[in-house]
Structures are given as C-alpha cells and as structure tokens.
Amino acid sequence: MKVYLTVVDTMADWEVGYLTAELHSRRFFANPLAPFELVRAGLTDAPIRTMGGIEIEPDVRLHEIAWQPDDLLxxxxxxxxxxxxxxxALAFARHALEHGRNVAAICGATIGLAQVGVLDGYEHTSNxxxxxxDTCPGYAGAARYRNEPTVRDRNLITATGLAPLEFAYEVFKLLEVMRPETLEAWxxxxxxxxxxWFHALVASMGTQTAGGA
Structure with a gap:
C-alpha cells in the first residue's frame, strides 16, 4: 500500500501534520512491519516550498504513479x-476517482476539485x-454539500481546512492501518x-510501545 502526498508550492503543512507524522513513524500501526510507503508526488520533480517555508523534493511525478487498489492520493x-x-493535478485526481482509486482532499484542494466537477457527484464538504x-461557476454539487468538518463518500474524503485532526482520522479509517480501538483513543x-485516553491508547497497542506520545 502507498499513500501519495501531493506536494505543491504553498502547501499547508499543518493540514497534513497529524497524518504524515503517524504514517511515517508507524508508531500506532496494528502491524508496523506491514508493507507501506508514504510517497511525495509532485507535478514536476522540482522541489516545492510549503507555506511554512520547508523545502520538499518530490519522490515521483504524479503522472508516473502506478496505482494499486489500496493506494491513496x-x-x-x-x-x-x-x-x-x-x-x-486536478485532472489526475478526477481520473483516479473515476477509476475507483482513493482520494482525500482538504481545504483549498476541495475547491480545486469543485472547479473540475468532481464534487458534483459526491457527498462532500469544503471551507x-x-x-x-462564488468561485466555481460550474459547481453543481450544492445539494450534496455537508456542513461538517469532514465527509467520506465512497472513495473520496473531503475536509475543511480547520479539521486536520478529523481529516487524519478519516484517512486512517480508510487505510485500516490502526486497530479501531487504537484509532478511537488516538x-x-x-x-x-x-x-x-492516553492510557487507552497504550492499552490498545498490547505489547507494542506507544513511544513519543
């Protein structure tokens, strides 16, 4: 399984902070040795600079991704x-969704998806x-909009930019890398x-150690 993190200039570091920390460390995974990879995917192979000023070099370009059924963008x-x-990038995400691949978008990325018509066919949220x-003249998904921190509909997760924690939670649920009791305690x-809840988190790990929590 691979999670492809789309890295673009001005990326909002904090919106995926919970997510990337746990995926990289695997500290709460049900099986820390499970085949899994967090991959940084860019439009080009040129480094980008996040909103926090951190330079990130992509591991792969989006069009080079070789999808497997359980992968996530x-x-x-x-x-x-x-x-x-x-x-x-938006066309790539739309094509992925149309072919049954998993996509999770937060904040400004949801607006981009609305611009290319993706949200018209999914229950969704945004900022x-x-x-x-006002900003997406072709947007026809208002009836499917939900005023909630995050929404999952089939293979698409959307979230407001004010819900990075809930966004990570929904992604972890989709990936099934944590035990349900671990995820809930987390x-x-x-x-x-x-x-x-810290004690519940530690107990949920059994013989594993919840280091760094």
Missing part, C-alpha cells in the same frame, strides 16, 4: 489550487459553501487531552 490545501497551472458557489486523546 492525499491533496493538502495550498494557495495555488485555483490557478490554471494546477489543472493537470464554505458560498465560497464554492482521536479522543488529541481532541480532549485527557489522560484516560
């Missing part, structure tokens, strides 16, 4: 998704329904900051 928010130069209507610990 993650699309973080960025300031560039509404620009014409992002059309190839604001009015903004989608979510509640970050939401409530209550010690009982």
């Amino acid at each position: 993650v699309m973080p928010g960025a300031e560039v998704w509404e620009e014409p130069r992002m059309t190839p 604001d329904l009015s903004y989608l209507k 979510l509640q610990l970050h939401k409530t900051r209550e010690a009982r």
Whole structure:
C-alpha cells in the first residue's frame, strides 16, 4: 500500500501534520512491519516550498504513479489550487476517482476539485459553501454539500481546512492501518487531552510501545 502526498508550492503543512507524522513513524500501526510507503508526488520533480517555508523534493511525478487498489492520493490545501497551472493535478485526481482509486482532499484542494466537477457527484464538504458557489461557476454539487468538518463518500474524503485532526482520522479509517480501538483513543486523546485516553491508547497497542506520545 502507498499513500501519495501531493506536494505543491504553498502547501499547508499543518493540514497534513497529524497524518504524515503517524504514517511515517508507524508508531500506532496494528502491524508496523506491514508493507507501506508514504510517497511525495509532485507535478514536476522540482522541489516545492510549503507555506511554512520547508523545502520538499518530490519522490515521483504524479503522472508516473502506478496505482494499486489500496493506494491513496492525499491533496493538502495550498494557495495555488485555483490557478490554471494546477489543472493537470486536478485532472489526475478526477481520473483516479473515476477509476475507483482513493482520494482525500482538504481545504483549498476541495475547491480545486469543485472547479473540475468532481464534487458534483459526491457527498462532500469544503471551507464554505458560498465560497464554492462564488468561485466555481460550474459547481453543481450544492445539494450534496455537508456542513461538517469532514465527509467520506465512497472513495473520496473531503475536509475543511480547520479539521486536520478529523481529516487524519478519516484517512486512517480508510487505510485500516490502526486497530479501531487504537484509532478511537488516538482521536479522543488529541481532541480532549485527557489522560484516560492516553492510557487507552497504550492499552490498545498490547505489547507494542506507544513511544513519543
């Protein structure tokens, strides 16, 4: 299984921070030795600079991805998704969805998907329904819009940019890399900051160690 993280200029680092940290470390995976890879995918092979000023070099270009059934494309928010130069990436995501592949988009990436018609056929959320209507003239998915932090419909996850934690939670559910009890404790610990959820998280791991939590 591979998770392809779309890396573009001005990528919102924090929107995928929970997600990338746990996928890279595997510290709460049900099986830390399971075949899995987090891959950075760019429109080109040139380095990008995130909104936080961090330079990231892509591992692969989007058009070079060789999809496997359980793979996932993650699309973080960025300031560039509404620009014409992002059309190839959005077309790639639309084609992936049409062929049954998994895609997860947050914040500005959802607006890009709305521009290319993807959200018309899925239950979805974004940063604001009015903004989608104003900035995406062809958008016809208002009846499917849900005013929720994150929405999963079949092979598409969408989220508002204010819900990076819930976004990660839905992605982990889709990937099934954590035990259900581990994932629930992980979510509640970050939401409530209550010690009982840390103990529940550790207990859910059995003989594994929840290092660094």
